[in-house]
Amino acid sequence: MRLSPGSLAVPILTVWLLAPWTRGDDPKPPVKMTAQEDHKRMMELLGIKELRRGADGNPKSERAANLDESKANPYLDLPDPLTLKNGKKVTTAEAWTNERRPEIVEDFDREVYGRVPKDTPKVKWEVTSTEKQSVGEVPVVTKKLVGRVDNSTYPLVTVDIQLTLTTPAGAKGPVPVMMEFGFNFGGKGPAPKAGAPPSWQQQVLAKGWGYAIIVPTSVQADNGAGLTSGIIGLCNKGQPRKPDDWGALRAWAWGASRALDYFKTDKDVDAKRVGIEGLSRYGKAAIVTMAYDERFAIGFIGSSGAGGAKLHRRDYGEKVENVASSGEYHWMAGNYLKYAGPLTAKDLPVDAHELVALCAPRPVFISVGSLQVEGGWVDARGMFMAGAEAGRVYELLGKKGLGTSEFPKQETALTDGDVAFRQHAGGHTTGPNWPTFLTFAERYFK
Numbered sequence: 001m002r003l004s005p006g007s008l009a010v011p012i013l014t015v016w017l018l019a020p021w022t023r024g025d026d027p028k029p030p031v032k033m034t035a036q037e038d039h040k041r042m043m044e045l046l047g048i049k050e051l052r053r054g055a056d057g058n059p060k061s062e063r064a065a066n067l068d069e070s071k072a073n074p075y076l077d078l079p080d081p082l083t084l085k086n087g088k089k090v091t092t093a094e095a096w097t098n099e100r101r102p103e104i105v106e107d108f109d110r111e112v113y114g115r116v117p118k119d120t121p122k123v124k125w126e127v128t129s130t131e132k133q134s135v136g137e138v139p140v141v142t143k144k145l146v147g148r149v150d151n152s153t154y155p156l157v158t159v160d161i162q163l164t165l166t167t168p169a170g171a172k173g174p175v176p177v178m179m180e181f182g183f184n185f186g187g188k189g190p191a192p193k194a195g196a197p198p199s200w201q202q203q204v205l206a207k208g209w210g211y212a213i214i215v216p217t218s219v220q221a222d223n224g225a226g227l228t229s230g231i232i233g234l235c236n237k238g239q240p241r242k243p244d245d246w247g248a249l250r251a252w253a254w255g256a257s258r259a260l261d262y263f264k265t266d267k268d269v270d271a272k273r274v275g276i277e278g279l280s281r282y283g284k285a286a287i288v289t290m291a292y293d294e295r296f297a298i299g300f301i302g303s304s305g306a307g308g309a310k311l312h313r314r315d316y317g318e319k320v321e322n323v324a325s326s327g328e329y330h331w332m333a334g335n336y337l338k339y340a341g342p343l344t345a346k347d348l349p350v351d352a353h354e355l356v357a358l359c360a361p362r363p364v365f366i367s368v369g370s371l372q373v374e375g376g377w378v379d380a381r382g383m384f385m386a387g388a389e390a391g392r393v394y395e396l397l398g399k400k401g402l403g404t405s406e407f408p409k410q411e412t413a414l415t416d417g418d419v420a421f422r423q424h425a426g427g428h429t430t431g432p433n434w435p436t437f438l439t440f441a442e443r444y445f446k
């Protein structure tokens with residue numbers, strides 16, 4: 001058979017339309033940069049020549065972090081969560097919800113944590129195993145799950161969210177669940193030693209509730225080099241961030257929200273009573289989750305420090321300058337760098353008390369360890385102050401704040417209101433605060 005040019009046109013056009021490689025526009029591989037290179041790139045993008053150096057964690061260093069309370073508050077003026085940008089006072093719950101809250105969210109989005117893209121890809125949850133086990137004496141069912149993120153727009157980045165869910169086998173219906181941002185992937189927690197106090201998992205089960213552990217690094221790597229992969233890199237098709245793009249904290253929080261989407265479909269979980277817990281960088285992620293996703297019922301915020309519940313305007317322990325450095329900037333929006341460069345913490349349009357306020361009216365528990373054991377890096381008082389200041393928003397919404405502005409003695413539980421605070425006697429852990437937190441949570445989960 002002889003082919004005329006016309007008879008070839010249709011098949012060639014079809015191949016051209018369906019197969020992008022024939023058009024020479026196959027996706028470019030993700031940009032590869034070290035964290036230092038990307039950090040520098042962001043500085044250039046922002047026109048920043050130099051950043052101030054952060055404080056040193058080592059108390060013997062010449063640049064040791066300030067731990068002198070009398071020098072901790074160079075900038076006493078906190079932005080008022082109850083004054084609109086136009087100067088008008090917010091005096092009703094409606095004005096808070098419809099006017100002031102969105103202003104605060106916009107400021108956090110643009111300057112602090114970055115924006116989540118309008119259309120993020122769908123996640124398909126798959127249960128990869130279901131196992132009957134027992135945790136302590138309690139028979140449970142543990143499901144391992146993978147959340148496969150649709151990467152059809154950019155197949156060169158794959159994101160598989162890892163999650164485990166453990167619920168009491170004997171439950172009569174859906175149960176409340178506490179979800180942790182886990183440093184480790186595992187359903188059971190460490191094997192309890194004889195005579196050891198019950199693990200947090202056992203304590204949660206003793207209430208008849210379930211627990212879940214999400215692996216944040218399966219959503220987004222915990223470093224700047226990873227920003228062109230993970231969910232952030234997938235949404236940017238492997239290209240580096242713009243100054244107001246989301247950082248890892250919001251990416252981790254996004255992952256937690258997708259886990260909550262799954263819980264809504266699981267008959268073992270009461271998705272209206274799901275709480276979020278995390279420690280340290282994951283304590284920051286936990287409060288960001290609570291602040292942004294109003295479906296989360298309660299937050300247990302462990303030693304979240306700078307970038308978490310601690311006031312940025314405090315000079316005590318870790319500083320904005322540390323968080324803006326190449327080791328930590330990936331948690332935040334690129335724009336955050338400005339506040340360690342030409343600007344200072346006092347120029348931030350928002351501060352951590354407003355992050356706590358975004359959790360209102362839902363209950364939030366701010367946890368920290370002892371100054372002697374954990375050290376001052378996380379700034380217990382700076383987190384307490386943010387909690388106390390957020391109280392005005394809670395009260396406007398008919399709830400109760402911390403009930404005092406006086407920093408309490410260690411191991412004093414301030415749990416009468418909807419904002420709670422306790423400094424335990426241990427180190428960098430939420431461990432010793434679990435019993436107090438669970439008693440607090442029971443008021444809401446009953």
Ligand code: GCU
Pocket residue numbers: 279280281282303304305306318322377
């Ligand atoms: C560093 C960092 C903190 C962070 C902590 C952690 O100490 O400066 O901001 O919370 O690491 O996550 O372990």
